[in-house]
Each structure stands twice: as structure tokens, then as C-alpha cells.
Amino acid sequence: xxxxxxxxxxxxxxxxxxxxxxxxxxxxxxxxxxxxxxxxxxxxxxxxxxxxxxxxxxxxxxxxxxxxxxxxxxxxxxxxxxxxxxxxxxxxxxxxxxxxxxxxxxxxxxxxxxxxxxxxxxxxxxxxxxxxxxxxxxxxxxxxxxxxxxxxxxxx
Numbered sequence: 001x002x003x004x005x006x007x008x009x010x011x012x013x014x015x016x017x018x019x020x021x022x023x024x025x026x027x028x029x030x031x032x033x034x035x036x037x038x039x040x041x042x043x044x045x046x047x048x049x050x051x052x053x054x055x056x057x058x059x060x061x062x063x064x065x066x067x068x069x070x071x072x073x074x075x076x077x078x079x080x081x082x083x084x085x086x087x088x089x090x091x092x093x094x095x096x097x098x099x100x101x102x103x104x105x106x107x108x109x110x111x112x113x114x115x116x117x118x119x120x121x122x123x124x125x126x127x128x129x130x131x132x133x134x135x136x137x138x139x140x141x142x143x144x145x146x147x148x149x150x151x152x153x154x155x156x
Contacts, residue, residue, distance in 0.1 A: 001067050004059055008080025011139065012087060015132045021045050026121045034058075035087065058087065065091040071104045078108075081115075081140035088132065089118050112140050 016035040022044040025031040030040040033051030036058055046054070066082050074082070086094045094100055099114035115137035119129040 002063070002074075002076070002079045004063055004083045005076055005080050008076075008083055008139075009059075011080065011135060012084045015084065015088075015135065018048075018051060020048065020051060026126065028122075059083065062086050062091065065094070069095055069100060072106055074103075075143055077142045078140050081136045084136050084139075085115065085118065085133075088129075112137050115140065 013034060018034055019032060022030050022032045022040050022042050024042070025035075025037075029037050030042050030044075031037050032040045032044055032046055032054070034055040036051070036054035038058075062083050066079065066086060070082070082094075085099075089097075097114065098117070099111050102114060103111035115133045119125055119133055121129065
């Protein structure tokens, strides 16, 4: 089973705002910590440790889902990019996505292009999501050639 790297976690935290008091996200969903939504009510307040614990739980669920849904071999960069994406869009949306279908067909370039689709919130294009997807897509393609083949460097 692949695991989310510390590098990937740093990227995710750079795109998720830490908030210790519950707020409504852009889609109107009560959110707290590093993007945690399960069971959150407006007025909730947590500690930094609780935020980290929620993040670990949420990432664990995301990791399990990706490991279950992705049938092709992927690099650590691709895995980290997928965790960042799925953490944001949700497991259900990912499981029905064209991105996942293309990925499982071995179309890595086509899958990467699908990151550009996930830039809307409630039907509105969001600049912050565009920036986030660009970072995720770049990470997904890191170490690949223009044909979607992993570049393997030999060291002697």
C-alpha cells in the first residue's frame, strides 16, 4: 500500500488554510482544521493537535480509497498529487471521475489533463482551485516524459 509522503503533506497544507474555529467553505460546508468537514458544526473550536488528528484520519481514508481504486502502477509523485486532489474533491467524486478512468486505462497524460476540470465550486470557476490544480498536475507529471512514460534515471 502506498502512503502519502511528507512532501505531499506539505503541498496539501500549503493549499488548505488551517482554521481552529469552524467556518463555511466556498461551497457552504462547515469546515475546521485542515479542511475537515465530517461532523463539523458552526461554533466548533479545536486545538492544533485536534486539527492534526483530523487531518491524519481524513488522509487515511483518502489513501485507502486511492489504493483501492487505482489499478495501475503510479509513482510517489502521482500518488501524492492524487491524495491532494481527492482530499479536496472527495472520494465519491474521484471514484466516478474521467481522471480515474483514464488513469486506470494507462492514459497518464489524459489523466493529468483532467486535473484542469476540477476548478469549479458550485458551478463557478475559482482562481484558488485553478492554482491548486496546476500544482497538483505539475506534481503528477513530475518525472514523466511527454508521452506519459516514467523517466527512470540510472545511477552507477
